[in-house]
Amino acid sequence: MSQKQDTLRLFIAVPLPSSVKEALQQWVSSHKHQLSFRKWTHPEDYHITLQFLGDTSQEQYEQLCQALASVKLSPFQLQLNELGSFGSKQAPRILWAGLSGDLPALQQLQQQVVANSGFQAEERSYRPHITIARYYEGKQPFQAAALADGLPPLAWQVDQFTIMRTGLGNIPMYTTLKSFKGS
Structure with a gap:
């Protein structure tokens, strides 16, 4: 077996x-026809x-797994807020x-996870978001106006985090390997 076959692609x-x-899926269903992205995230992969x-x-x-078991997670609230994009405006x-x-609680959780993971932190600053689609390929420049009727302000409690495995080519692409619950 090669080295690549002996590893798991994780986050x-x-x-x-x-x-x-x-x-999110309802928003995508009602706006997908206006937005020419090549790849839409499967709802189970959000x-x-x-x-x-x-x-x-x-x-x-x-x-x-052993190191992340020591991460302290006190449940906190998040809410869908806005829509946006990374990359060029067009x-x-x-x-x-x-x-x-x-x-701030999400930022603190992220910092604890990075500190305990034993893996190197990314150089760019942490910008929490939920990826909805990738690779705009419309013939016309991207129209941010299509995002004007944004997401419903739906709130939820964060009480766990997970180790996820990427299965390239699979739909959905991500599988939960282990969950860590808050107190």
Whole structure:
């Protein structure tokens, strides 16, 4: 077996409740025809990334599980807030749903996860979001006006985080390997 076959492609995330996934999917269903993105996120794959890990050995995964068990998570509230994009204004790479609510608690959770993970933190600053679509390929420049009737201000309680595995080519693409509950 090659080294690549012996590894798992992992990340750590906050999962979303079904009600939030359904609200996002309803928004997508009613706006998809206006927005020419090549790839739409499967509703079961909606999440908030805390830390991308990449290729991870079984030994690293076991150490990670032990280390993350010490992360303290006091439940907190988040809410769908806004829609936006990353990349150029005319042809964005990512369409995302933004968050409001107890963002300092989310930031603190993310920092604890990074500190305990044993993996290097990303160099860019943490910008929590939920990826909805990727790779705009419309013939006309992207029209942010299509985002004007935004998401419903749906709130939920964050009381866990998870280690997720990426299954490239699978639909849905992500599988939960382990969950860590708050107190």
